[in-house]
Amino acid sequence: MGNALPIAVRHLSKAYGAVSVLDDVDLDVRPGEFLTLLGPSGSGKTTLLMAIAGFLRPDKGSIRFGEQEVVRLAPHKREIGMVFQNYALFPHMSVARNIGFPLRLRRVPAPEIARRVEAALEMFQLGGYGERSITQLSGGQRQRVALARAIVFEPRIILMDEPLSALDKQLRERMQIELRQLHDRLGTTTVYVTHDQREALTMSDRIAVLDRGRIARIDAPRAIYDHPGSRFVAEFIGESSFLDVEVTDGICRAAGSVVRAPHVPVARGRCVMMLRPERLRILDGSESEAMNRFDGTVQSAIYQGDTLLLQIVLADGSPVTLRMATRGDDAPPPAGGSPIAVGIAVGDTVLLADEGRTAA
Amino acid sequence: MSAPALNLSRDVDGDFHAAALRRDHWRERLGQAALAAPALLLVGVMVLLPVGWLFGLSFQDDAGAPSLEHYRRMLAEPSYGRTFRTTFEISLATTAICILLGYPLAYFLSQLPRRAANLCMIAVLLPFWTSLLVRTYAWLVLLQRSGLINTWGMDLGLWSEPLQLVHNVGGTLIGMVHIMLPFLVLPLYSTMRGIDGDLLRAASSLGSTPAHGFWSVFFPLSLPGLAAGSALVFVLCLGFYVTPAMLGGGKVTMVSNRIANDIELFFNWGAASALGVVLLAITLVVLVLAARLSRGAGLFGGGH
Numbered sequence: 174m175g176n177a178l179p180i181a182v183r184h185l186s187k188a189y190g191a192v193s194v195l196d197d198v199d200l201d202v203r204p205g206e207f208l209t210l211l212g213p214s215g216s217g218k219t220t221l222l223m224a225i226a227g228f229l230r231p232d233k234g235s236i237r238f239g240e241q242e243v244v245r246l247a248p249h250k251r252e253i254g255m256v257f258q259n260y261a262l263f264p265h266m267s268v269a270r271n272i273g274f275p276l277r278l279r280r281v282p283a284p285e286i287a288r289r290v291e292a293a294l295e296m297f298q299l300g301g302y303g304e305r306s307i308t309q310l311s312g313g314q315r316q317r318v319a320l321a322r323a324i325v326f327e328p329r330i331i332l333m334d335e336p337l338s339a340l341d342k343q344l345r346e347r348m349q350i351e352l353r354q355l356h357d358r359l360g361t362t363t364v365y366v367t368h369d370q371r372e373a374l375t376m377s378d379r380i381a382v383l384d385r386g387r388i389a390r391i392d393a394p395r396a397i398y399d400h401p402g403s404r405f406v407a408e409f410i411g412e413s414s415f416l417d418v419e420v421t422d423g424i425c426r427a428a429g430s431v432v433r434a435p436h437v438p439v440a441r442g443r444c445v446m447m448l449r450p451e452r453l454r455i456l457d458g459s460e461s462e463a464m465n466r467f468d469g470t471v472q473s474a475i476y477q478g479d480t481l482l483l484q485i486v487l488a489d490g491s492p493v494t495l496r497m498a499t500r501g502d503d504a505p506p507p508a509g510g511s512p513i514a515v516g517i518a519v520g521d522t523v524l525l526a527d528e529g530r531t532a533a
Numbered sequence: 534m535s536a537p538a539l540n541l542s543r544d545v546d547g548d549f550h551a552a553a554l555r556r557d558h559w560r561e562r563l564g565q566a567a568l569a570a571p572a573l574l575l576v577g578v579m580v581l582l583p584v585g586w587l588f589g590l591s592f593q594d595d596a597g598a599p600s601l602e603h604y605r606r607m608l609a610e611p612s613y614g615r616t617f618r619t620t621f622e623i624s625l626a627t628t629a630i631c632i633l634l635g636y637p638l639a640y641f642l643s644q645l646p647r648r649a650a651n652l653c654m655i656a657v658l659l660p661f662w663t664s665l666l667v668r669t670y671a672w673l674v675l676l677q678r679s680g681l682i683n684t685w686g687m688d689l690g691l692w693s694e695p696l697q698l699v700h701n702v703g704g705t706l707i708g709m710v711h712i713m714l715p716f717l718v719l720p721l722y723s724t725m726r727g728i729d730g731d732l733l734r735a736a737s738s739l740g741s742t743p744a745h746g747f748w749s750v751f752f753p754l755s756l757p758g759l760a761a762g763s764a765l766v767f768v769l770c771l772g773f774y775v776t777p778a779m780l781g782g783g784k785v786t787m788v789s790n791r792i793a794n795d796i797e798l799f800f801n802w803g804a805a806s807a808l809g810v811v812l813l814a815i816t817l818v819v820l821v822l823a824a825r826l827s828r829g830a831g832l833f834g835g836g837h
Contacts, residue, residue, distance in 0.1 A: 228734050250736045250744075261735035274749075275739035320740065332738075388638045 177205035178362050180225065180400050185234030187220060187361035188264035194220045195231065202364060207356050209365045209373040212383035213409065221383070222526050224368045226332050227251050238329060254328035254361075256336040260319040262307045266317050269294070269303035275326040280467045293321040313344045316493060320352075323358065331356075331363040337372065349375045368412045374398065382406050395427075406526065414453075414493035416446040418524055428487040432465040434522040447523045450482070450496035456514040460485045464516035469493070471513050481506055486514060558808075584813070591806035603807035613791075617811075620787045623702070623777065624770035627709045628717075631766050635717040636759065642718075643725035643738065649784040654722070657715050665712065669779050673699060674706045698717075700782025716769060717762035724758025764823030768816050788812050 180202040187195040196219045196428040198423040202208045210218040225236060227248030236244045243251055262271050275386035276286045294300050307315065312482040316336065322330060336352075337345045353376045356363050368371055373380045374394040380404075381391040390397060390406045403409035404415065420441050425432045427446050436443050440515050456466060469487040476499070483506065495515055505512055594600040607613045638657070660668060673682050675697035683695045700702055728751060736746035774789040781790075788808055795805040797822045 226734075226738060228737075239801075248734070249742055250738050251738075253738050255735065255738035257731045258736060259731060261729065261731040263732060263736075263750055265750075274736070278740040278745070322735075326739070384778065 174286055177360055179204045180330065180364070181235075181237045181361060182221075182225070183235040183237075185221070185224060185236065186229045187224065190425070193386050195224065195234075197233070198388060199382060200388060200391070202362055203378075204359045205362055207353070207365065207368060207376060207378045209377040209380045210381050211367060211370060211373040211409070212389075215385075216383040217386040218368075218383045219276070220364050220386075222334055222364060225330075225364060226253055226255055244506055248487060251482060252326075252329045254323035254326070254331045255351070256319050256323045256333040258335045258338055260315045260336075260339075262315055262318055262322070264307050267303065267308070267324070268299065268305050268307065268310070271307065271318055272322045272325050274322060279326060289325055297321045298481045299501060312380045313348070316340065316348060317450055319357070324355075324361070327445070328361065331359075333363065335367055336365075338367070339368070344377055348377075354377060366487050372408070373531050380410075381394065382409060382422075386423050391471075400523060404447075405528070407523075407525060410433055412494065412496075412516045414450070414451055414491070416447050416448065416487075416493070417492050417527075418444045420444060426490045427465075428467050428491050430467050432522060433463070433519045434465075434521060434524045438526040443527055444524050445527045448517060450494040451480075452521045453493065453495040453515050455483075455495070455515050457515045460518075461518070463519040465519060466514060466516040468495075468512065468514050471507045471509055471511050473509050476483070481514075482515065483507070485515060485527055498509040502533070545546065548672075587806040587809050590802050591810045593803055595801075595803065603803045604811075606804065606809070607807060613808075615790055616786050616791045619785060620771060623705060623785065623787060624711070624767050624773075626706055627713055627770045628763050628767045630706065630710045631717040632759065632763060633714050635714055635762070636755075638716045639721040639725055639758075640755075642722050643728075650722075650726075657718055660712065661715055665775055669708055669776050670711065672704070672711070672780060676704050699780055701784055702781075704782075705777050705785045708780040709770060711774060712776060713766045713769060716765045720762040720765065721755065721758040724761075725755050728754045760823055760826045764820060768819055771812060771819075772814055810824060820828040 178477060179212070180200070182198055182200040185195050185198040185200075192521075194215075196217075198217075198221060200221070205344060212218045212223055220229060224231050224234075225244060227243070231244065235242060235243060245465075260495070263274065267334070269379060272287045272290045272293050276289060281289070294303055294393075297315055299314065299321065302310070302314065307318070311319065319336070333352075337348050340348060349372055354480065356376075363377065365373075369446075377393060377394055379393055382389045382396055382397065384405055390402055397406065398411055401410060407413055407415075418425050418427045418432065420437060420439055420443070422441070425434065425437060433444065451504065454460075454464075467487050469485045472484040472486050472492070475482040475484070479499060480496050481499050481503075483497070485493050493515070565774070591603055592599055592601065594602045642653055642657075645653065673680075677683070678695040678697075680698070682698060686692050698707075732750050732754070733746050737743070737748045741749065772789055773787065774793065777785050778790050778793070781787075789812075792805045792808050794799045795808070825826045
């Protein structure tokens with residue numbers, strides 16, 4: 174539909190008293206992009222979204238939609254489709270009147286409203302629900318109505334504030350795919366807020382990780398997952414175990430082993446090694462790549478259906494977690510207390526500067 | 534300590550405790566009912582019996598024989614019709630003024646941060662904590678011919694003769710509105726507080742101006758609270774006695790003043806009872822209508 178407008182945020186700041194919730198934020202959302210703002214609560218992600226929507230007046234900064242400066246524009250003039258966490262459907266209106274609301278405001282002729290509402294209902298598998306009351310709908314259906322209402326007037330930009338957080342896990346995962354497909358079809362620039370890292374990885378073109386009112390990292394999901402760049406981002410996206418690394422004369426030691434890595438962030442001193450559970454393997458001597466090897470003891474094995482989790486304590490007492498896919502013909506998992514050798518390919522080994530800041 | 538051994542075999546040929554479980558169920562029910570018994574007894578003795586007695590009295594003549602005399606007189610004598618009309622007019626006017634003053638007030642409070650709203654609410658509730666009589670006397674002091682308002686008004690040269698501010702309909706309305714306002718504001722405020730702010734933000738993002746958002750979203754959603762508050766005020770006004778008696782100066786005769794007259798001056802319990810019965814019937818009709826209008830909201834309990 175050609176609604177591919179870039180958003181440019183510059184020097185956006187907002188403080189409540191001495192607490193800075195947005196600290197000189199710069200952000201570029203590319204035309205047609207699905208960008209997710211990810212961060213723990215209090216990181217400023219919702220504040221940033223609300224500033225883009227116009228519901229929050231920043232202390233300073235610039236927000237541009239394409240060529241237009243909007244930082245002082247009232248929200249109802251911004252032409253934004255917004256989806257709220259609790260759907261924000263009007264309880265005193267039917268499904269069809271909810272969806273038709275933005276069209277009536279734009280003085281679209283009644284027959285055209287009826288046609289477009291009907292088309293939107295069909296698009297979201299809500300055919301025949303037009304006259305229902307909002308209270309008669311399930312959570313998933315309400316979510317669809319909220320989406321239909323937000324896109325029916327072909328907004329320039331779509332903003333979503335944790336729209337799936339009220340749904341149960343299965344429905345949430347299905348809606349993630351549906352939302353992404355919807356975005357691919359419409360091509361509208363979308364900014365999405367979530368605290369769920371898996372959701373962010375599933376849906377986004379790029380993820381901006383926020384930390385204390387600043388953007389800690391912005392990149393494509395895969396790049397962020399594999400190379401988080403800081404311990405905070407590594408902890409926030411995906412699971413990991415961390416090992417303290419001692420660097421002396423270019424040699425890295427962790428948990429009693431000498432380790433190698435493609436990139437060492439410090440010349441000497443301390444850094445941390447990120448171990449993704451699914452990248453860690455049990456070593457049996459058949460590995461073809463160069464591996465960093467650690468010896469340890471199995472503490473417990475947890476069967477989770479699709480995967481098996483091994484809690485392992487390394488020689489120096491550091492706990493690490495190993496995740497492996499299960500198969501029908503698996504040998505029984507190693508018993509608690511048995512010795513084990515695990516390793517991670519040198520190519521997968523990520524060392525991060527230890528900035529002493531954790532996500533927890 | 535060892536756990537007592539489970540002896541399943543003992544119950545296998547029995548009913549698996551079904552009878553005992555049923556007994557437990559009824560004992561629990563009975564226990565809950567017993568908790569309500571004192572209140573039920575009180576309502577029975579203090580409300581149902583007197584109302585039933587009044588009801589009976591209203592259908593008897595002075596000699597105690599069954600008769601519709603009191604009701605017939607109510608229809609025949611125009612003064613009764615006037616009394617009911619005054620009652621309705623004063624109640625309606627009080628309710629209308631309360632809405633005009635109370636709606637913006639409740640809206641303002643509902644938009645404040647919770648702490649500030651609670652402080653302001655104390656100001657709204659303060660009159661509740663002083664005696665009705667004291668407040669009505671206070672109005673008398675303020676409004677009478679030599680009262681504060683007349684003195685100041687004349688000192689400032691706004692008017693030269695003392696204005697008749699009290700002992701008339703106007704004075705009655707001022708006093709009644711002042712006393713009734715909290716009854717309107719409280720349910721209205723709680724309904725408005727319950728309206729999700731995201732709804733207005735949603736309306737705004739979809740293109741509503743603030744005024745349009747208010748009329749298309751906020752106002753309709755506040756109506757149940759408005760209906761509950763208005764019904765409460767109207768019904769309380771119908772039976773109001775002290776304020777009209779004191780500020781009306783005998784010129785404003787509402788049903789309850791008439792009832793008092795019938796009993797205190799004429800010792801006519803039958804006529805007073807008949808008035809009471811008619812007022813009760815009207816009140817019930819108003820409440821039922823209001824409940825219909827604000828279905829499932831506010832005053833009448835229930836969810837959404």
